Amino acid sequence: MVKIIAEIGSVHDGSFGNACKLIEAAAEVGADVVKFQTHIANEETLKNAPSPSYFTDEDRYSYFERTSFSLNQWAKLKEIANKNNLSFLSSPFSIKAVDILESINIDAFKIASGEVTNLPLIEKIASTKKEVYISTGMSNFKEIDQALNILKSAPYLTVMQCSSIYPCPPEKVGINVIELMKSKYSNIAKIGFSDHTLGFAAGISAIVKGAEVIEKHLTLSNMMYGSDAANAMEVDKFKSFVKMIRETSIIINSKIDKNDISDYKEMKKIFEKSIVASRNIPIGKIIEIEDLNFKKPGTGISASKYKSVINQKVKKQIQVDQLLSWDDLE
Structure with missing residues (x-):
């Protein structure tokens, strides 16, 4: 069965209550995994580091400080996820963030696209012997190979095609890369797709091409504050998305003998x-x-x-x- 990850990202905007509601929403839409991002501002960025074009309302250093959670809050979020039959996943953006997530016995790690060349971080994650997902939205195959050489001993590994464009237009999705990844990495990893488009077609296309994991951003409302909410999918649409992904998977994997009528x-x-x-x-x-x-x-x-x-x-x-x-x- 295809695994579906509901990416919360920073949609919670630092509200622990919203983070809890988003986990419940992830369970409601039928996801298998809920994913967060673990930011510690002074461990991952300089105060004068540039922000992406879609991040204009405040500097990211201040944003990361304002929206981060305490160790106890991370532990509680994991507990809520697991009670809702969801695996709890997060992307750490620093070595200290890995330590925090390890201290709550996180179910798996996700390496964000911007961290693929951060080999010290990848080595730290590999040392945990946990399941790992790695996004590849801004990396070439040489950079991906370098990271996977470290991660190849992970007990479960998923390499995810991704395009770090928000929102991603159809012509930049790169569905063809899924087949290339399958030919290169299927001996060590599953292949997945991190969907940054606004619609349904890319995720379904990825399943057709052989993706076994689909990740998509989830929000309670596109009007919520922050860089993620406007490019995420609201609950009702996400339910339909999950239904389409499940049905597509059944269609692909259900073989029919045309001679049996x-x-x-x-x-x-x-x-x-x-x-x-x-x-x-x-x-x-x-x-x-x-x-x-x-x-x-x-x-x-x-x-x-x-x-x-x-x-x-x-x-x-x-x-x-x-x-x-x-x-x-x-």
């Missing part, structure tokens, strides 16, 4: 055609094509057998529109 036995009787008399046919007449018509139901001699009926001699009187039977013929 037993499921259609009754439908064939209703919709297919039988051979009927186009006119009254007397005893002794040799059947011609003009004597025949082809009508529902499909309970008599199949229309496909009409050549076997032509030139047969009639041994019983046949009325117009009567279904022909082999018993009527010599």
